[in-house]
Amino acid sequence: MQGNMVLNPDELGQDPAVGMDLAHALGVRHLEIRTAYNSNALTLDDARLREIRHLADERGLRVAALASPLWKWCRPEAAPGKVDSFGFPTQVPTEDRERWVHRALVVAGILGTDRVRVFSHLSVGEQTESFLDDPLLPYALKAAERAGIQLLLENEPVCTVAEPAPLLDVLREHTGLGLWLDLGNLYEVGHGTAQAVEELAPYVEYVHVKDYLPRNDGMKAFVAAGAGAVPYGELLPVLHRVRPGLPYALETHVRQSPGEALTRGAAFLRRTVPGGLA
Template identity: 85%
Template sequence: MQGIIVLNPDELGQDPAVGMDVALSLGVGHLEIRTAYGSNALALDDEQLRGVRRLADERVLRVAALASPLWKWCRPEAVPGKVDCFGFPTQVPAEDRERWVDRALAVADILGTDRVRVFSHLSVGEQTETFRDDPLLTYALEAAKRAGVRLLLENEPVCTVAEPAPLLDVLREHTGLALWLDLGNLYEVGYGTAEAVEVLAPYVEYVHVKDYVPCDDGMKQFVAAGAGDVPYADLLPVLHRVRPVLPYALETHVRESPGDALTRGAMFLRGAVPGGLA
């Protein structure tokens, strides 16, 4: 069996049909859904979501994952820094959070996927919340299990769990949770090494692939996968050896010519992952 390439339509804009057609042109059969029609997927109504699903079904495309924003939040009294929130609030009252968990599971059901991304609370100084012992995580894992859904934790630098040691701590404590490994993020926090990937690999069930070149001002210039500084030649073979069949989702963040970046990224992945990707 081969792993698969996944494309997020919103990399091409907010009309999901455009990104889906690019997926078809690249021979990519799986989608990741994050936003559409100017809204986070969790805030779309059921009819809009069924419309996204119809567009995918018409093209014989399968939704591999819901890139939800769960836990990419802090309390209303905390003040987060600059965060890519993709149309979802970063300050969420505790009493609203369970409702958003339930909504994410309902959205996954409509889209026909059994993978839902979660984060680990935004880091906001002294007001930062703890993810591993959050009672909402226990609730979410139990609800996800009943729904036949797997919750996958992304290693996000602006959140509390981004480095290998805390990731392993959470994943060993909550065996129902798996890893949504963003290799670019791992490199950003200083652990873009074969050793780090090898220790995390047994927990990985989904992979984000993006690439960038650091700028002198501390910012990042995103480029097509394989054209930047993330050492994929070192990381991908290690990951494949431990987990030979995985979804690899292209997340370019390239603003100019994103279609070209996705085309180049798909070509790179098919050649860089041992055995190729479907």
């Protein structure tokens, strides 16, 4: 079964038409929406969201997923470190969170997707919240189910659930939750192995692909997928064997020549995922 390749237009800037045109040129028919017009998708008004949908429809593209920032937050009294939350606040009062869940479901509906990403609370020392026991999670899962949408948990290193064991605990406890597997993040936390991917694979509904080279200062130098340290040649065949037909969203985070990095990454994915990608 052949999977689909997905491209996020904001990798090329805040005018979504530019990234959509690259997707069309590369033969990529699916999009992931995170930010546009210098705003997080959750904070855009409905007219702007309909404009994004129209731009996609004009090019024969479909929105495969909403890369929302839900749960990439902490309470206002906590002090998060430097976190890329893509234009969304990282300190969110508990009483405001339910409203953001419902907004994400509305945004997904306007964009025409049935997948919404979530995270697992920012790690902020003693003030860190538990995602597994958060009462908002079962509430959100029920609301999403009513809307015909699935919430997918990304394994994010700055959040509380990033390694295989706690990921499996949450996914087994909350059966409506799927996994938005970021293979680069899995490698970053020391679990970029075939065994880890095989354990997680039954829960995977969506895949993020990005690559980097470790720098001497402990930071990451992002490169085109396949040109870095993440062992995709080992991991992608394992994932495909257990879960064929997945969407693979190509990230880059390469600041100079991101279009070139995405073009190279798309070619790499098509030749590395068994059976190729549409």
